[in-house]
Amino acid sequence: xxxxxxVYNTLTRRKExxxxxxxxxxxxxxxxxxxxxxxxxxxxxxxxxxxxxxxYLSHLGYxxxxxxxxxxxxxxxxxxxxxxDKVARKARLEQLEPMEVAQYYSDRYHEVMDMMNVSKxxxxxxxxxxxxxxxxxxxxxxxxxxxxxxxxxxxxxxxxYSREHHYGILSGRVVDDLLTxxxxxxxxxxxxxxxxxxxxxxxxxxxxxQWPSPWSQGFPxxxxxxxxxxxxxxxxxxxxxxxxxxxxxxxxxxxxxxxxAANGIQPVKYWLHNNMVTLNGQxxxxxxGNAIPLYDVFAGIHQLLEKPYSPMTIRFFILxxxxxxxxxxxxxxxxxxxxxxxxxxxxxxxxEKLEPAGGSSWNPASWRDDCYVAMNDDFNSPALIxxxxxxxxxxxxxxxxxxxxxxxDLETFSNSFRTWVVDVLGLIPETSETHExxxxxxxxxxxxxxxxxxxxxxxxxxxMIRDELARMNITLRDTRDGTDWSAETD
RNA sequence: GGUCGCGUGGCCGAGUGGCUAGGCAGAGGUCUGCAAAACCUCGUACAGCGGUUCGAAUCCGCUCGCGACCUCCA
Numbered sequence: 221x222x223x224x225x226x227v228y229n230t231l232t233r234r235k236e237x238x239x240x241x242x243x244x245x246x247x248x249x250x251x252x253x254x255x256x257x258x259x260x261x262x263x264x265x266x267x268x269x270x271x272x273x274x275x276y277l278s279h280l281g282y283x284x285x286x287x288x289x290x291x292x293x294x295x296x297x298x299x300x301x302x303x304x305d306k307v308a309r310k311a312r313l314e315q316l317e318p319m320e321v322a323q324y325y326s327d328r329y330h331e332v333m334d335m336m337n338v339s340k341x342x343x344x345x346x347x348x349x350x351x352x353x354x355x356x357x358x359x360x361x362x363x364x365x366x367x368x369x370x371x372x373x374x375x376x377x378x379x380x381y382s383r384e385h386h387y388g389i390l391s392g393r394v395v396d397d398l399l400t401x402x403x404x405x406x407x408x409x410x411x412x413x414x415x416x417x418x419x420x421x422x423x424x425x426x427x428x429x430q431w432p433s434p435w436s437q438g439f440p441x442x443x444x445x446x447x448x449x450x451x452x453x454x455x456x457x458x459x460x461x462x463x464x465x466x467x468x469x470x471x472x473x474x475x476x477x478x479x480x481a482a483n484g485i486q487p488v489k490y491w492l493h494n495n496m497v498t499l500n501g502q503x504x505x506x507x508x509g510n511a512i513p514l515y516d517v518f519a520g521i522h523q524l525l526e527k528p529y530s531p532m533t534i535r536f537f538i539l540x541x542x543x544x545x546x547x548x549x550x551x552x553x554x555x556x557x558x559x560x561x562x563x564x565x566x567x568x569x570x571x572e573k574l575e576p577a578g579g580s581s582w583n584p585a586s587w588r589d590d591c592y593v594a595m596n597d598d599f600n601s602p603a604l605i606x607x608x609x610x611x612x613x614x615x616x617x618x619x620x621x622x623x624x625x626x627x628x629d630l631e632t633f634s635n636s637f638r639t640w641v642v643d644v645l646g647l648i649p650e651t652s653e654t655h656e657x658x659x660x661x662x663x664x665x666x667x668x669x670x671x672x673x674x675x676x677x678x679x680x681x682x683x684m685i686r687d688e689l690a691r692m693n694i695t696l697r698d699t700r701d702g703t704d705w706s707a708e709t710d
Numbered sequence: 711g712g713u714c715g716c717g718u719g720g721c722c723g724a725g726u727g728g729c730u731a732g733g734c735a736g737a738g739g740u741c742u743g744c745a746a747a748a749c750c751u752c753g754u755a756c757a758g759c760g761g762u763u764c765g766a767a768u769c770c771g772c773u774c775g776c777g778a779c780c781u782c783c784a
Contacts, residue, residue: 679744
């Protein structure tokens, strides 16, 4: 497995050669959605980004176990009703079982992810299904002396932990600052220190989701589920942990602390974080009313959208930016992405029809190598896409016979181009095979009829065919050697 | 206030010491019944001010602007 993949590790704040702990296996854990609402544009980013990483690692030959959790318990609504679970709160409002809500939004999440061709994780564990693992971890942390119980709730003891370990190793926080930071919040009086976080919370009587435990009838703290499920499925130490930058502190920082306390080992070798999404230069947030649900994006029914944007357009748009930079959504930018994607996928079908020549005028292997150079530099998908557009130019040049490739070179180029676009970037015109075959046959017939009309200089008929097809979003292009067609795929 | 990051041509977005990123939009041209596509050519950008250097968008400092996190938001 000779390659030179470098990844930016948040833990060390630098790019490092990627060397898995147990090659060829790679364990990757990514923080998934909290299922109490529909996924919006902000959720699309980590899903697509870590899908890219998963696909690329697999492409390199690694056997990746990709774990992405579903949080269906434990998130507290702190702004209004103190100590109430987000899922529970929504459930009460809609008079549904909490699990019904979680199931509904899980299904909706999966649906939009499928539409964007986001690969399913190898394992998708639910927090509510791993209460036992979480309680076991709390016990270990308590036995090690890093947690204390107050009134049925268990808190992680930051001050104690900081004596032997570095709380802040990931986020760059200074513990002394955290400990002296005296911002008063409700329900803090039980903690020895404001920086301490809950491992287990005693549930109030109206709290719907609760489980029995040695400490109280209650529910686990939020940071715990990822530590417990990551350990369960990937081991005490695994390769990659991903998520949004907003989770860096306190969530991921606390995960490290919990695992260190329970298992005595740094749980993750490479921490990868995707940057945030903005809309028209503005932070995206529910309170600002600009967190557009993906369903609305695909349907184009939001005020801020001029038109619908297809799932593939959103995917492509996300991939056109590097994952560690902020990404700004705007109509102008999305429309540019839409056209660029169209050009890229159109090249894919031209590629299939190319004929080999007697000689090669250039070397596709070096083109392919440049693609690897791009991706090996911390998954630089925008650089890869730039390289693919060079490939598009070449495809057109080959079609026009301005460049040539012998059969073996053409195969190399064709396979490589297709692999990058379809397998690694996951950009795929979503049509079924039989459907494609039928359409192809029909289109061939229509084009032949129109060609006959043109030969008879019956341009009225010829244009009518083209215009009617255009109304069905099918575009005809007359070229020197026949007529091409393409259809919108959204 | 603390920690971290960012500011690139009309828009988006790579690049991190010398060599055209790329996409979209725009202009001109080739092709063409028309159209569309494709192809060719064209903008000489890097927040501001200093400094280091033979040479800086790229390193250093300051200023301005933007953003993330600071108890549960991807």
